[in-house]
Amino acid sequence: MLENTGIPTPEDIDSVFPSEERLNQGPIIVIECYKKIPCNPCYTVCHRGGIKPFEDINDRPIVVEENCNGCGLCISKCPGLAIMAVDMTYSETEALVKLPYEFFPMPEPGMVIKGLDREGNFITPVKVVKVFNTKATDRTAVVSVAVGKPFIRQIRNIKVEPVEVNQADDDVIVCRCSDVSLGEIRGLIRKGYTTFDEIKRISRVGMGPCQSKNCGPIVLKEIAVMTGKSLDALALGTYRQPVKSLKLGEIADEAERGHLK
Ligand code: SF4
Numbered sequence: 001m002l003e004n005t006g007i008p009t010p011e012d013i014d015s016v017f018p019s020e021e022r023l024n025q026g027p028i029i030v031i032e033c034y035k036k037i038p039c040n041p042c043y044t045v046c047h048r049g050g051i052k053p054f055e056d057i058n059d060r061p062i063v064v065e066e067n068c069n070g071c072g073l074c075i076s077k078c079p080g081l082a083i084m085a086v087d088m089t090y091s092e093t094e095a096l097v098k099l100p101y102e103f104f105p106m107p108e109p110g111m112v113i114k115g116l117d118r119e120g121n122f123i124t125p126v127k128v129v130k131v132f133n134t135k136a137t138d139r140t141a142v143v144s145v146a147v148g149k150p151f152i153r154q155i156r157n158i159k160v161e162p163v164e165v166n167q168a169d170d171d172v173i174v175c176r177c178s179d180v181s182l183g184e185i186r187g188l189i190r191k192g193y194t195t196f197d198e199i200k201r202i203s204r205v206g207m208g209p210c211q212s213k214n215c216g217p218i219v220l221k222e223i224a225v226m227t228g229k230s231l232d233a234l235a236l237g238t239y240r241q242p243v244k245s246l247k248l249g250e251i252a253d254e255a256e257r258g259h260l261k
């Protein structure tokens, strides 16, 4: 796939990603420079020994995991936009990812914008934390964004386009039967639970008497908005027919009328 389209496979990506153990220790870079080419600014700019010394200018850069602190200097110097940094210690649910960015308009801290994968597909909303080098002419700008941890192997770019998430709605109860708010649903989607069944199992949304008749469409729409998936591609999964609780007297009345067999 890399040969034909320039897009690496999951195996290619795994081959350059640091180990889980190193990722969990703090910021580090990921270098997606898959081919031998005559280029080395990533190596020459680093004064921490974060990249193994090049013996030949065609060498592929290899990260020295114990020396790299994910500062991002090499990200802004790489002409191939091949480097990003990941900090899994940013928060319990989100990683801080530094990405090279060469488009306009520049994002601004605080914006919630679209996170894209290597094919340019929208995968998850990301929050812009900091923007570096916006005015430098000799370096690429670097944008750090907070991303749900399950997306760190997919995220590779951003699009400065707002995601339609009105945070003022967070307190709205979407599942009245199980008392689940829109904010709780959004939090789970950000953590990487992107099917109705997964969200249902964790939050009990859709498990009440109406069996998702009322809340199901709202949850599916939120998944579609936040992940960029088409609504047609999403399903409610397994559910029972709606139930309504009855008093014993009502059942007795129905029996008297001969409606029960
Ligand atoms: S992120 Fe900083 S420390 Fe790590 S290799 Fe790049 S320049 Fe060196």
Ligand code: SF4
Residues within 6 Å of the ligand: 031, 032, 033, 039, 040, 041, 042, 043, 061, 077, 078, 079, 080, 081, 082, 083
């Ligand atoms: S600067 Fe970028 S393109 Fe050049 S060798 Fe380093 S990672 Fe590869």
Ligand code: FES
Residues within 6 Å of the ligand: 174, 175, 176, 177, 178, 205, 206, 207, 208, 209, 210, 211, 212, 213, 214, 215, 216
């Ligand atoms: S509103 Fe969610 S199960 Fe009834």
